[in-house]
């Protein structure tokens with residue numbers, strides 16, 4: 151074991167950080183402007199650059215992804231039930247519940263682990279007002295089917311695209327689908343603004359509403375509180391980080407691709423033997439390689455690896471465990487067997503710009519060694 155143990159800890163991710171001199175230049179601007187938050191010049195510049203680089207119609211930035219999603223649901227004045235996925239981070243479900251809406255969980259597809267559109271229609275009732283799918287690990291949902299269901303039943307379609315920064319489908323940004331898409335710019339994401347998030351949307355009427363909702367509901371024209379708002383503003387230090395990281399993100403995604411492909415190659419034998427399953431990027435998609443996951447063939451093996459790998463200074467994560475409809479805080483129906491199966495058997499392995507291919511090789515060696523140890527203990 152000792153020859154495979156990492157000297158320094160290897161985490162599931164590390165944040166993308168610009169050269170400190172570049173960030174310092176932006177800090178100097180903040181000092182010169184004496185403007186720290188509340189729709190400052192760097193936030194506006196950041197929004198404009200994102201719009202241009204990714205071909206977006208409207209964008210509003212926020213303090214984090216979660217608040218962005220809460221505000222998206224609030225702005226659409228939704229009521230009743232929202233159909234969503236149980237295989238996601240707690241945020242998606244909590245944003246729905248936080249808006250006094252009831253999440254109704256539909257099961258996921260077994261390939262990309264996204265909300266399966268074929269499971270939605272049976273759950274639609276006269277109380278349903280929206281669908282909130284997630285592009286899990288950055289892999290796009292079935293966009294056309296989702297759009298058709300939303301149109302046929304007159305439902306709002308809000309994508310949780312927290313993982314999907316930079317992803318394109320048929321040459322178009324993934325953020326341009328649905329009524330609204332939410333992105334997270336959290337430190338652990340492909341692209342970060344330390345904390346941060348954004349909403350991308352088509353409808354111009356939402357521009358002023360989002361600006362008000364992130365500022366205590368105060369409208370800019372009348373300076374009146376017209377909505378029950380939040381403090382959801384992005385500050386200038388976050389926008390500065392975003393502006394610096396925008397210059398780096400394309401190269402970071404290229405590095406991630408090399409890592410992703412190395413995992414696919416190194417772990418292929420284990421997949422061929424049916425011991426684990428990996429996700430191959432979808433056709434017609436420009437992926438962002440945000441996460442690399444393995445679904446083990448048993449929960450026992452997943453648990454064994456999860457608790458064993460830290461002995462090698464290797465820290466993987468259980469994205470996402472358990473499924474959100476099993477959180478002890480709520481009492482939801484647990485009738486989503488595919489989500490449950492995936493959630494109990496999945497591990498996310500390290501992937502980030504700066505992780506060497508040599509380290510990836512070592513991670514795969516550790517996994518192979520420990521799967522052998524697990525099997526020999528079993529029989």
Ligand code: T4K
Nearest residue numbers: 161163164165214215216239241242312334335336337338
């Ligand atoms: N919807 C979905 C589908 C999401 O996945 C998320 C967030 C949201 C909505 C909400 O967006 P935000 O409001 O967060 O913008 C992390 C993130 O905190 C969370 O943003 C993310 N999803 C979720 C999937 O993962 P944890 O609890 O797993 O993070 P943590 O602190 O264990 O970090 C993971 C590893 O990253 C650490 O082991 C080490 C490394 N790390 C982390 C941080 C924060 C660093 O090296 N440096 C750092 O600064 O939740």
